[in-house]
Amino acid sequence: MTKPKIDSVLKKCHLFAELDPRSISGIAALASEKSLADGEILFSEGDEAAFLFILESGAIDLVKYSSEGRERLVRSVSPVEIFAEAAVFSGEEYPATAVARKDSRVVAIRKDRLSSFIRKHPDVSMKMMGVMSSLLRHLNSLLSELSLDSVEARLAAYFVKRARKQGAEFFLGMQKRELASRLGTVPETFSRNLKKFLKAGFLQISGGKVKILNIKELSRIASGCKKSEN
Known part of the structure; x- marks a missing residue:
């Protein structure tokens, strides 16, 4: 994937949508691209959360497995959606396994490189925090509905x-x-x-x-x- 293509993917992703073009380009320079075949595992539950990902094309399912090996769907990821960001920012392990459900491409951003970039650009940090706060409010509202x-x-x-x-x-x-x-x-x-x-x-x-x-x-x-x- 070329850098302009990564820029385009980042602009469509909710976490980075409020950033200016220069900041987008700076984060794009930190990113890499990975292709996955249908059925290929991107990461497994319990792995160190070293990357956050954006689905560029294809389909990714986040799943958990029971002790008997039964698969339970946690979330289906659609193109330009970000995933694994919560585990990355909290410093935890990946809480689920990511499996490609068709041939897919993802943009991967290393946690340590993104953290370093954010520390050097506090304005980027503030904008990203604002987006995440709005998302958390939406999720809390959704969880409230689900519980009732x-x-x-x-x-x-x-x-x-x-x-x-x-x-x-x-x-x-x-x-x-x-x-x-x-x-x-x-x-x-x-x-x-x-x-x-x-x-x-x-x-x-x-x-x-x-x-x-x-x-x-x-x-x-x-x-x-x-x-x-x-």
């Missing part, structure tokens, strides 16, 4: 929100296991609740296209259902 609502309510709220923005018909735009992760549940529980909606006639899904049939009932579930199933 049942999976059924969260799923209903998701469909209602999409319908109000895009109309009664829209494409899901992601794999079901990714949506399950975003809603803070496991694929099995997600599928169970989705089947309930389909059976009740609240919506239809065909070829990844969602058709909302009863937004009134979905809205009722989203606002009033407070079960504990997770």
Whole structure:
């Protein structure tokens, strides 16, 4: 990847989006690029968090494995999203394993080099801290919602929100296991609740296209259902 290309990726990443072009170029000079084949592991849970990464293209899943070897999706990373930054800035180990789900390319920035750059440019540090503070507020709000609502309510709220923005018909735009992760549940529980909606006639899904049939009932579930199933 050329330096101008890395500059472009950094500008699209939320953590660096508020920086001026000179600062972007300075950080781009610290970065390197890595290609991953489908199924290749970028880092494993427990490894030293020496790099933060930005997905340039492809798809990366952050997963955890049980003692029996069962995989649980923690997060699906989309292009120009940053990942592993929390572990890097806290000085901890990577809390999950990063696996490429298709041929992918990432931008890698060493923790020590970025830390040195930030110390020399306090204005960069302040802008990055502002972005991270906003992100933390958003995450805290999301966690609060996840702790209060049942999976059924969260799923209903998701469909209602999409319908109000895009109309009664829209494409899901992601794999079901990714949506399950975003809603803070496991694929099995997600599928169970989705089947309930389909059976009740609240919506239809065909070829990844969602058709909302009863937004009134979905809205009722989203606002009033407070079960504990997770």
